[in-house]
Amino acid sequence: MIRLKQLTAKAVMAAVMLYTAAAAQGPWTSGSTEATLSGGTLTIRGTGPMADYSTNSPWYGERASIVNVVIEEGVTSIGNRAFLNMGLMYSAALTTVTIPNSVTSIGNNAFYNCNGIASITIPGNVTSIGADAFRNSGLTTVIIPNSVTSIGNNAFRDCINLTAVTLSQNLTSIGNSMFEACSLLTSITIPSSVTTIGTSVFRNCKSLASITIPNSVTSIGSEAFRGSGLTSVTIPDGVTIIENSLFLSCSLLTTVTIHNSVTSIGNNAFNNCKSLTSIIIPNSVISIGNGAFSSCVSLASATIGSSVASIGNQVFMSCTSLAYIEVASGNTNFNSENGVLFSNNNDKTILRIYPAGKQDAVYAIPSGIDSIGDYAFQGAKISTLIIPSSIMAVGFAPFDGNRNLTSIISQNPVPPAIGAVFGHGAAQNIGLYVPQGSIEAYRSQWETDWDKFKYIKHFFTVTFDSQEGSAVSPQPVGEGNKLTKPDNPARSGYTFAGWYYNKNGECNGFGFICQPTSLDEWDFNNDIVTKDVTLYAMWESSSSVFTSPRANSSITPSVSVRGRMLNVKLPSSLQAANLQIRMIDMRGRTVSNFKITNGIHNSFSLAKIPAGRYIVEVRNAGKRVNSTPVVIR
Numbered sequence: 001m002i003r004l005k006q007l008t009a010k011a012v013m014a015a016v017m018l019y020t021a022a023a024a025q026g027p028w029t030s031g032s033t034e035a036t037l038s039g040g041t042l043t044i045r046g047t048g049p050m051a052d053y054s055t056n057s058p059w060y061g062e063r064a065s066i067v068n069v070v071i072e073e074g075v076t077s078i079g080n081r082a083f084l085n086m087g088l089m090y091s092a093a094l095t096t097v098t099i100p101n102s103v104t105s106i107g108n109n110a111f112y113n114c115n116g117i118a119s120i121t122i123p124g125n126v127t128s129i130g131a132d133a134f135r136n137s138g139l140t141t142v143i144i145p146n147s148v149t150s151i152g153n154n155a156f157r158d159c160i161n162l163t164a165v166t167l168s169q170n171l172t173s174i175g176n177s178m179f180e181a182c183s184l185l186t187s188i189t190i191p192s193s194v195t196t197i198g199t200s201v202f203r204n205c206k207s208l209a210s211i212t213i214p215n216s217v218t219s220i221g222s223e224a225f226r227g228s229g230l231t232s233v234t235i236p237d238g239v240t241i242i243e244n245s246l247f248l249s250c251s252l253l254t255t256v257t258i259h260n261s262v263t264s265i266g267n268n269a270f271n272n273c274k275s276l277t278s279i280i281i282p283n284s285v286i287s288i289g290n291g292a293f294s295s296c297v298s299l300a301s302a303t304i305g306s307s308v309a310s311i312g313n314q315v316f317m318s319c320t321s322l323a324y325i326e327v328a329s330g331n332t333n334f335n336s337e338n339g340v341l342f343s344n345n346n347d348k349t350i351l352r353i354y355p356a357g358k359q360d361a362v363y364a365i366p367s368g369i370d371s372i373g374d375y376a377f378q379g380a381k382i383s384t385l386i387i388p389s390s391i392m393a394v395g396f397a398p399f400d401g402n403r404n405l406t407s408i409i410s411q412n413p414v415p416p417a418i419g420a421v422f423g424h425g426a427a428q429n430i431g432l433y434v435p436q437g438s439i440e441a442y443r444s445q446w447e448t449d450w451d452k453f454k455y456i457k458h459f460f461t462v463t464f465d466s467q468e469g470s471a472v473s474p475q476p477v478g479e480g481n482k483l484t485k486p487d488n489p490a491r492s493g494y495t496f497a498g499w500y501y502n503k504n505g506e507c508n509g510f511g512f513i514c515q516p517t518s519l520d521e522w523d524f525n526n527d528i529v530t531k532d533v534t535l536y537a538m539w540e541s542s543s544s545v546f547t548s549p550r551a552n553s554s555i556t557p558s559v560s561v562r563g564r565m566l567n568v569k570l571p572s573s574l575q576a577a578n579l580q581i582r583m584i585d586m587r588g589r590t591v592s593n594f595k596i597t598n599g600i601h602n603s604f605s606l607a608k609i610p611a612g613r614y615i616v617e618v619r620n621a622g623k624r625v626n627s628t629p630v631v632i633r
Contacts, residue, residue, distance in 0.1 A: 105127060
C-alpha cells in the first residue's frame with residue numbers, strides 16, 4: 001500500500017491500463033445490448049436500443065480506462081448519458097467512437113464533456129440527435145446527414161475547437177444554444193428547410209463573420225447571434241420580429257439590412273454593436289424596444305420608418321457619433337427637426353431624443369414643445385440648453401451624463417413639473433437661469449431638482465436688428481455669460497460687417513439706420529451680457545459702392561466709393577455752397593473734410609486716407625442729410 005501511494009499519477013494510469021488489457025471487464029447490460037471493456041476499448045453489441053440513463057451508465061466507474069468506443073451493427077440507439085464525462089478532465093480521454101449504420105438516434109448528453117473526440121461520423125440512418133449530445137466535445141468539424149430531422153438544444157454548445165458544420169437539408173429548426181460559444185466556428189450553411197432558429201444558437205461564436213439566413217426562416221430567437229463575429233447581416237423576408245438582444249455586442253457588425261416584413265425590434269436588439277455606422281428602419285416597423293441601438297458608438301445616422309408608433313427608452317443611449325435622426329414622411333407619431341427626434345402624444349409634443357453626436361454648443365428647444373422626455377439629452381455635448389416657456393414638464397434623467405452642460409435657461413416664469421432630472425448625476429456644475437422676478441419661484445421647489453443647481457440667476461435677451469438683412473432670432477443669455485455668435489444675416493448686394501451696440505442706450509443713427517459712429521462692435525470672445533441689449537448689423541457693399549440705404553434721392557446726396565475715389569452726386573434741390581462733407585473713423589474722429597466745388601458731380605481722392613472702415617457724412621447748413629459707411633482698401 002505504501003509503495004502504491006508513492007507511484008506517480010502517470011504510473012497509476014499505466015498500471016490501470018495494463019490491468020484492463022490483461023482482463024476484460026463487464027459484461028454490462030444496457031437495454032437490448034451488452035457492453036464489455038477490454039484493452040481500453042468499450043464494445044457495445046446486440047440488437048436494439050441501448051438503455052437511457054438518468055444518472056451514470058454501468059461502465060462510468062471505468063471511464064478512466066476507456067479510450068475507444070465501438071458500437072457494433074445491430075444497435076439502434078445510443079442512450080442518454082451513455083458516455084457522459086469521458087473527457088480529459090475525467091479520464092484517460094475517449095478519443096475515437098465508431099457508430100454503425102443501424103443507429104437511428106443519439107440520446108441526450110450522449111457524448112457531453114467528451115473533449116478528447118476530435119471527429120465522429122454520424123451515419124446516414126440517424127434521424128435525431130438529443131439535447132447536449134456533443135456539448136463540450138473536442139469535435140473540429142461536423143457533417144450532419146440529411147436523414148437527421150431534429151437536433152436538441154445545446155447539442156454542440158461549447159465545442160471550442162469546432163470550425164465548420166454541415167447541417168441536414170431536412171432540418172426544420174435549430175435548437176436553443178446549439179452552437180453557443182463555438183468560438184472557432186467560421187462556416188455554417190443554414191438549409192432552406194429551416195424555419196426556426198432558437199435562442200442563443202450562435203451566441204459568442206466570435207469567429208463567425210458571415211451567415212446567410214434563408215427566406216424560409218420565420219423566427220429567430222432572442223440572443224441568437226449575441227456576441228458573434230458577424231460583420232453584416234440581412235434579416236430574411238419571413239421574419240416579423242427582431243427579438244430581444246438578437247445582435248447584442250456584435251462588435252464587428254457594420255451593416256444590417258431589415259426587410260419590410262419586420263414589425264418589431266426588441267429590447268437591446270443591436271445594443272453595443274460598436275461598428276454599426278447607420279441604420280434604416282423600414283416602414284413596416286411599428287415598435288422599437290428599450291436600448292435597441294444603445295452604445296452603438298459608430299452609429300452616425302438613423303432613419304425611422306413611417307409606421308413607427310412606439311420607441312422605448314434609451315434607444316440611442318451612448319451613441320456618441322449619432323448626429324442626426326431622420327423620420328420618414330407620413331409618420332404621424334414622430335418627427336425630426338435638425339436631427340432631433342420629437343413625438344406627438346395626445347396632442348402633446350415631446351422632445352424624445354437629442355443625438356449625443358451633435359456638435360452644437362447651444363441648443364434652443366423649439367417653441368411649442370410641451371415636455372422633455374425621459375433621458376432626452378443623455379450624453380449630449382451641448383453646454384447651454386434653452387427651454388422655452390411652452391415646456392410644462394421634464395421627464396426622468398433627461399440630462400444624465402451631460403459632462404459639457406454648464407447652463408440651462410428656462411424661459412417659463414412658472415417652474416415646469418420635474419422629477420429627478422439628473423438621474424445618477426448631479427447639478428453642482430450647472431447654472432440655472434430664469435426670467436426676471438422668477439428666482440424665488442424656482443428656489444421654492446425644494447422637493448424637486450430645481451433647487452439642486454449650482455446657482456439660480458436671471459437671464460437677459462439679446463435682440464438682433466439686422467437692418468434690412470435676413471432675420472436673426474433673439475437669444476436668451478444667462479447673466480454674466482458670453483453671447484453665442486449667431487449665423488451671419490444676408491442682404492442682397494452687401495457683405496455683413498459685424499454686430500454693433502450702443503453703450504449709452506438707444507440707436508442714435510440717421511433716419512432708421514444705426515451707424516457705427518454711435519455704436520461699438522460686440523466682441524463675442526470677451527463681452528458678457530449684464531442686461532437686455534440690441535445689436536445692430538453693419539453692412540459693406542459687395543460692389544464697393546456704398547450708399548445710405550434709406551436715403552431719399554430727391555433731397556439726399558448720393559455717396560459712393562470706387563477704389564480710392566469718393567464720388568458725391570447732389571440733387572438739384574441742394575445748394576453746393578451750403579454743403580459740408582467729412583470722413584469719420586470708427587471712433588467718431590474726423591479724418592478728412594471735403595469741399596464741394598461743382599453743382600452736381602463731385603469726386604475726391606482718398607489716396608492719403610489709410611485703408612479701413614469709415615463713415616462719410618454730408619451736412620446741409622449744419623444738418624446731417626446723409627451718413628454712409630464705406631470701406632477703403
